[in-house]
Amino acid sequence: MAKSPASKKNTASSRPATQAAKRAPARPPVKSSSGRPAGLFTWLAIGLVVVIVAALVIIKVASGGPANTGGKGTWVRTDPTTFAQLTSVPLSVFNTVGVTSTVEQVSPPISIKGQPPLTARNSSGATVPEILYVGAEYCPYCAAQRWATIIALSRFGTWSNLGNMTSYAHDVYPSTPTFTFVKATYKSKYLVFTSVEEYTNYLNAAGTNYQLLQAPTKEELKLVEKYDTPKFIPGLSSSDGNPIPFMTFDNKFLVSGASYSPDTLTNLTRTAIATGLSDPTSPVTDAIIASANYQTAAICSLTNNQPSNVCTSTGVMAAKTAMKIK
Amino acid sequence: MNRTLGRVPTWAIATTFILSLIGLALSTYLTITHFRPADLFCTENGVFNCGLVTNSGESRFIGIPVAFLGLGTYVVMTVLNSPWMWRAKNYWIHVARYVLSIVSMCFVLWLITAELLIIKSLCLYCTGVHIVTFALFIVLTQVSLPQLGLVRSRTE
Numbered sequence: 404m405a406k407s408p409a410s411k412k413n414t415a416s417s418r419p420a421t422q423a424a425k426r427a428p429a430r431p432p433v434k435s436s437s438g439r440p441a442g443l444f445t446w447l448a449i450g451l452v453v454v455i456v457a458a459l460v461i462i463k464v465a466s467g468g469p470a471n472t473g474g475k476g477t478w479v480r481t482d483p484t485t486f487a488q489l490t491s492v493p494l495s496v497f498n499t500v501g502v503t504s505t506v507e508q509v510s511p512p513i514s515i516k517g518q519p520p521l522t523a524r525n526s527s528g529a530t531v532p533e534i535l536y537v538g539a540e541y542c543p544y545c546a547a548q549r550w551a552t553i554i555a556l557s558r559f560g561t562w563s564n565l566g567n568m569t570s571y572a573h574d575v576y577p578s579t580p581t582f583t584f585v586k587a588t589y590k591s592k593y594l595v596f597t598s599v600e601e602y603t604n605y606l607n608a609a610g611t612n613y614q615l616l617q618a619p620t621k622e623e624l625k626l627v628e629k630y631d632t633p634k635f636i637p638g639l640s641s642s643d644g645n646p647i648p649f650m651t652f653d654n655k656f657l658v659s660g661a662s663y664s665p666d667t668l669t670n671l672t673r674t675a676i677a678t679g680l681s682d683p684t685s686p687v688t689d690a691i692i693a694s695a696n697y698q699t700a701a702i703c704s705l706t707n708n709q710p711s712n713v714c715t716s717t718g719v720m721a722a723k724t725a726m727k728i729k
Numbered sequence: 730m731n732r733t734l735g736r737v738p739t740w741a742i743a744t745t746f747i748l749s750l751i752g753l754a755l756s757t758y759l760t761i762t763h764f765r766p767a768d769l770f771c772t773e774n775g776v777f778n779c780g781l782v783t784n785s786g787e788s789r790f791i792g793i794p795v796a797f798l799g800l801g802t803y804v805v806m807t808v809l810n811s812p813w814m815w816r817a818k819n820y821w822i823h824v825a826r827y828v829l830s831i832v833s834m835c836f837v838l839w840l841i842t843a844e845l846l847i848i849k850s851l852c853l854y855c856t857g858v859h860i861v862t863f864a865l866f867i868v869l870t871q872v873s874l875p876q877l878g879l880v881r882s883r884t885e
Contacts, residue, residue, distance in 0.1 A: 444880060445871045452863060455838055463845040607847065611789055615848065618778060621770075 481565045481582060488677040489550075489565075489582075490557040492692065494716060497699075499683035500692040501721035507663045507690040511697040511726045512656035515635055521626070521654045523595040532653035532705040533595045536584065537627055539602040541571035541613045544661035545648040546581035550676070551662060551694035552650070553582060558699055558713045559706065560591025567673060571604045571613070576665035580673035585616060593706040594653075599623060601647070626651055631659050656701040662694040696722040704728050732820045734876055741872040745810040745865060752861040753807050756799035759783070759854050763796040782852035787843035795840065799858055802833055806865070820877070827873040834866040 481489070502509065523533040536552065538545030546568070553562060568583035570576060584598035602613035619627065630636075631645040636659040639646070650658035667690045668676060679685040683692070700722035703714035713719060723729070763783065782788065788795050808814060809826040817823070837859045844851050874880040 442871070444874055445867060448870045449867055452834065452838070452866070456841060459842055459845045463849075466846070607787065609787060611787075611792070 478583070478586060479567045481567050485673060485677040486562075486565060488680050489553055490562055492554055492557075492680050492695075496681060496683045496688065496692055497696055497718035498716055499718075500689050500696065501718045502693045502696055502725050504663065504686070504689040504693045506686040507667050509663045509690055509693040509697065511662075511722065512650070512652060512658050512701045513636060514656055514701075514726065514728075515630075515654070518630075518654040521651055523597070525592060525595050526590055527592065529592070531592075531594050533597060534650065534652050534702070535623060535626060536596070536598040536648060536650050537619060537623065537631075538584075538598075538600060538648035539613065540568050540583050540585070540600050540604040540616065541574065541602055542647055543570035543574060543576035543579040543665040544646075546570040546576075546579035547661040547663055547665040547668060548648045548650075548658065548694075549581050549584070550668075550691045551698060554680075554691065554695040555698035555702065556589060556591070556596055559593045559702060559710070560589055560596075563588050563590075569604060570665070576669055579665045579668050580671065580676060581668075593709060594702065597623075626654075630654070630657055652698075652701050653705045655705060658698075662697065663690040667691075692718070693722075697726065700726055700728055733878060734818070734820060734823060735878060737815055737872050737876050741868055742810075742812050742815045744868050745815075746807070746812060748861050748865045748868070749803060749807040749810040752858055752865070753800075753803040755854050755858045755861065756796065756803045759796040759858070760794075760800045763794050776851055777853050778850035779852040779854065782844055782848055782850055782855060787840070787847055790836075798836075802829065803858075805829060806833070810865075823873065823876055827869050827877070830862075830866045830869045830873075833862050837862045 502511075521533045521535065522530050525531045534556075538548065553565065556562070564586045566583040566586055568581050570579040570581065572578045583600055585600045587598065589596040599617050599619045601615065601617060601619065603616045605614055606612065607614045627645050627649055630651055631639075631649040633639045633641055633643075635657055639659060646660050648658065648661065652658075667687050671687065676687055676691075679688050680691070682688055696718045699713065699719050703709075703719060703723070706714070708714035783796070790798060806826075806829060809822065809829065814822060814826075840855065841859060844855070
């Protein structure tokens with residue numbers, strides 16, 4: 404019959420004292436030199452990390468809020484007067500200016516051929532050409548471009564939720580007055596407009612870069628990496644990277660960089676620029692409207708020249724001639 | 730300080746090497762997608778947004794992309810955690826391994842702070858690297874302290 408553990412124990416304890424004295428003394432619990440068990444340090448390390456991460460999660464949950472979506476939470480809707488001046492430029496101004504800017508060189512969108520079209524479904528479910536804009540709120544070149552782009556697109560659809568913005572205060576052309584697309588929506592039966600404002604106009608907490616605002620999708624990034632390059636943009640070098648603003652109009656026309664210099668807008672207020680949009684003799688208006696006419700001509704070639712009253716207007720026809728668009 | 734190296738169990742050598750290889754693979758992928766952001770495959774929802782994290786201002790540390798730092802760390806970590814290096818007689822190699830693990834863990838805590846409180850989004854692959862770093866830290870705390878003679882092992 405096998406002995407039970409208890410009987411073994413009894414047997415051991417009944418050995419003679421001389422035999423017991425030869426045995427090693429019972430080993431004490433494993434201790435460090437300071438008397439702590441070895442595994443205690445591992446548990447302390449686990450506990451410390453878990454407590455820190457748990458505290459961070461609690462702070463995050465308590466503070467709530469989704470990912471960053473706006474400039475420091477101080478998004479300001481464009482006032483109705485400025486909005487109306489911006490989106491309802493008189494036809495006579497477009498036609499008077501044409502593509503003539505007296506003080507600024509205005510560049511038309513770059514025509515490219517043989518690329519797969521960029522399309523999207525509009526709110527009615529129809530597949531229409533898409534215009535993609537990639538820029539940033541800090542960028543003064545984007546600031547200049549937005550004026551003309553908003554005006555051009557206003558001729559094909561309606562804007563809402565445009566916000567006021569200025570470019571970064573400590574860059575070239577500081578605090579250029581403009582708008583932001585971050586919350587803007589655009590509706591048109593002719594096309595879809597998609598925008599990405601990658602960064603705000605202020606630095607992140609570490610002061611190492613501008614605060615990230617909207618991340619482009621991988622499809623949008625592919626378009627930027629393909630088209631915003633020296634292969635498609637004359638004068639661009641590989642060391643320039645992928646400049647902003649970048650726009651693709653159905654992959655048939657491209658914009659890389661501002662269509663006119665932001666210094667046109669320097670030292671002017673948003674209100675003054677918007678008010679001046681009804682004055683075709685203003686050099687600021689000339690630059691903005693000339694760029695808007697160029698972009699309008701590009702868009703007309705995507706919409707089969709619809710609406711016809713826009714696409715056959717004198718100003719747009721002048722732009723088409725300059726861009727050699729039929 | 731006792732410069733005699735204690736014995737390290739085989740399971741710890743295998744575990745740390747495998748974890749290092751996983752960390753190396755993840756950080757290599759993050760470095761590749763740093764140059765080719767369009768190749769970053771990641772679920773985007775209210776919690777995870779890899780693009781937002783990898784393009785944030787916090788994705789650089791003193792001007793160096795964090796992805797590069799992660800790759801560099803795991804290249805060194807993989808070498809230090811290879812079975813050959815575990816057998817090295819040089820005491821300071823084993824000190825370096827544990828110190829690197831502590832520094833990496835501290836950096837991971839900073840990155841988690843940035844993701845949760847500043848960027849307000851998590852990066853799936855970055856989180857994978859963080860978990861691997863945490864696991865490595867725990868295993869190395871368990872075996873390196875006794876190995877370096879800072880704590881007595883159970884076999885002493």
